[in-house]
Amino acid sequence: MATEQQEHLKIEQLRVHSADELETIAGREKENLEGWIPTLATDAEIREALEKAFDYRGDVTITRKDGSKVEGYLFDRRSGATLADSFVRIIPVADKTKVNVVYADIAAIAFTGRDTAAGKTFEAWVKKYWEKKAAGEKNIQIEPEKLD
């Protein structure tokens, strides 16, 4: 789920208009988080960084305070009253077992994987379609990502 900051376009629209009257709903403003290494100086920064990591559609790398690392897809977070009560849940790159990491144990987090939700806009597809069409190409399509 996106944070309030990330959803501000839609929130601004809803402040002015009733949802029932909206013709077209505002899209989401995308943040470029790929490669980001947030500072984790305060509890608030840790919580915000992990909320963004939960929203991110690429792998992240977490370094624990004991120096061990876990790289994988952060698919869930459970936010408690304190950092010791809160944890993220990760599916590591090379393992299907779900791993829990307590917020209080986290020394660093890096958005190391490619953002799989970035790019590939509908506008880009339309532009590409017409270019290929003009060049006489057939069976024009966006190919799903190769997995191997």
Place this chain on the structure above:
Amino acid sequence: MAVPVSQAWTVATYVLKQKLKGRKRYPLVLMLEPLFRCNLACAGCGKIQYPAHILKSELTPEECFKAVEECGTPMVSIPGGEPLLHPQMPEIVAGLVARKKYVYMCTNALLLKEKLHLFKPSKYLSFSVHVDGEKEHHDFSVCREGGHDIAMEGIRAAVAAGFRVTTNTTLFDGADPNSVRRHFDQLMAAGVESMMVSPGYTYDKAPDQNHFLGKAKSRRLFRAILSNRKKSWEFNTHPLFAEFLMGKQNFECTPWGMPTFSIFGWQKPCYLLQDGYADSFQELMETTNWENYGAKSGNPQCANCMVHSGHEASAVDYNFGSLKGFIETAKRYMFPSTYPDAEAEKLLNEWKPAHAMPLVQIQGANGTTNDQLQPVSGD
């Protein structure tokens, strides 16, 4: 009747049992997502954006059966990803049919024809083929030229082989109601049992973030499409949900109506929004803050949602929740209306796309062929 009588009876007795047990929140359809990978990369889809190791993962048949038993719904929908890419899908479907669950296996049908022999026709199994409109509309929607022809070939092959085939059409901003109505004619002519139609949801991970319908436009669009309907059209949506889309009913969201289970677990709160995961169905029901979802909650992510997964369950609950609801629904089934509406007819005749987007332009409202059309820039 758009569904077999046995299915309607099973669903009705299930809902009545829930009511008699006094369950305030009960699920209606399990959305079982056994994998996220797909052989299409649609611009309006927010389901397939994951790293490769996640896209390679899939639920085992045992995990699927456990989820189905935990949840207990009479109907199971299998979206994805593309379920036909799962190597054990025939085993999963056979296991659900053996459990007498009514299965809607959602597919883009690119592989349907070649995989058909792996399945057995049954009253419990329906292939729910995703077709977003006439040829050009569908191909643009799924970002693949030729996708429509393959899907229709799959539909015809499945119908010929004796399978139940239904369809699912998702509409975005720029949809042309006249074209959608022609699309319905084509689907019925191809032999589909019934059709489902719904506005697209504003997935915030979808590559396309500019063509989602607001509520006002959705209601106008669906009023134009579903009023003055042909008697030959069969829909497998609840009649009151169709009226909700047309602006004739007002339903709040029932986010627990169609819970979703995937490789991550039970998705909080619904099929469309991801706000975390529970490890069991019970945990999902007990730990989700349901009051934070639905248009009434003020959650901006729910503001313009009119999707069937949250609202059709509300229509069903209304149907069985009061004598008034029951009588209203019974009337719709016993004396189905074509919803005559002169204003809607006018709307259809005068329909002009609000945004000159290529998806509409390519369709050729004036009868031109695809090859003759030129792109028109948006406003």
